[in-house]
Amino acid sequence: MIELKFNIEGGDFDRAGTASSETKKVLKQLNIDPRVIKRTVVALYEGEVNIAAHAFRGEVIVSVSDHQIQAILKDEGPGIPDISQAMLEGFSTASSKVREMGFGAGMGLPNMKKNADQLQVESVPGSGTTVKMIFNF
Amino acid sequence: MKIERIIQLLEAQVICGNHRISDDISTAFSSDLMSDVLTLDTENLLLITGLANVQIIRTAEVAEIHHLVIVRNKKVNDDIVELANSLNMIIIESPFSMFKASGILYSNGLKPIY
Numbered sequence: 001m002i003e004l005k006f007n008i009e010g011g012d013f014d015r016a017g018t019a020s021s022e023t024k025k026v027l028k029q030l031n032i033d034p035r036v037i038k039r040t041v042v043a044l045y046e047g048e049v050n051i052a053a054h055a056f057r058g059e060v061i062v063s064v065s066d067h068q069i070q071a072i073l074k075d076e077g078p079g080i081p082d083i084s085q086a087m088l089e090g091f092s093t094a095s096s097k098v099r100e101m102g103f104g105a106g107m108g109l110p111n112m113k114k115n116a117d118q119l120q121v122e123s124v125p126g127s128g129t130t131v132k133m134i135f136n137f
Numbered sequence: 138m139k140i141e142r143i144i145q146l147l148e149a150q151v152i153c154g155n156h157r158i159s160d161d162i163s164t165a166f167s168s169d170l171m172s173d174v175l176t177l178d179t180e181n182l183l184l185i186t187g188l189a190n191v192q193i194i195r196t197a198e199v200a201e202i203h204h205l206v207i208v209r210n211k212k213v214n215d216d217i218v219e220l221a222n223s224l225n226m227i228i229i230e231s232p233f234s235m236f237k238a239s240g241i242l243y244s245n246g247l248k249p250i251y
Contacts, residue, residue, distance in 0.1 A: 014216075017195030024199065034201075041199040042175055049192075102171035102188050102196070111176055 002026065004062040008051045010077065013101055016052035019060045020045040023071075030064065036137040040069050043115040043133055046108045047073040053098040054078065055128065069135040079125040086121075087113065138162055138247050140204060140227060143183070146241050147206065147231035153218045154203075154227030162204055164248045167239045171196040179250050183242075187235050189213045194220045203227065208235045 006019035051058035055077030094104025
């Protein structure tokens with residue numbers, strides 16, 4: 001099993017996407033189906049942007065086993081008070097700065113759900129959020 | 138449509154990735170919203186955007202997009218160019234608005250995704 005770890009700082013949009021980029025390189029080297037790679041890195045990138053947009057800091061852990069990629073994104077931040085609301089397309093609490101970057105359209109979590117085979121979101125308001133995604137291949 | 142034709146039609150300038158000017162593209166998507174770009178299933182499309190930040194390159198990378206047009210006379214900085222070069226992408230800059238650039242390319246045969 002291969003494990004990759006990345007740290008993400010809240011508000012650091014210059015570096016948001018580096019975890020997805022590094023993960024993509026490793027998955028390519030492992031000769032994983034390009035469609036699975038795309039689904040994984042798109043969802044991972046959405047998650048990275050969410051941490052940069054909403055949290056103080058976060059950690060991304062990607063594990064690759066024989067037939068599965070697991071991504072855990074754990075952040076320290078304000079948390080999500082109503083997860084079912086956050087899963088709705090178009091619902092967003094993003095700042096104007098985030099919107100200027102081309103995000104904050106309320107598509108992040110729905111798009112992660114679309115791309116992952118399993119998505120689990122746990123959040124403690126005032127403490128942080130943990131997102132777990134599974135991609136099968 | 139060849140990228141070199143797109144450059145000509147949009148009175149654009151190549152910023153990096155000159156080796157890709159002979160690439161052939163059939164579809165395009167115009168957006169300033171990277172969230173929308175990330176929902177697309179189509180690959181190898183031409184991305185037309187008025188944003189000029191590093192996230193357009195990161196978005197293009199994960200979405201398997203290698204050809205970008207920056208419209209509205211926006212200019213990308215050196216960091217963006219360096220990243221785009223490392224990912225083998227071409228960036229061209231056009232002085233036209235997104236509407237005008239999209240209209241010209243559409244009327245010359247470039248197809249929308251939907």
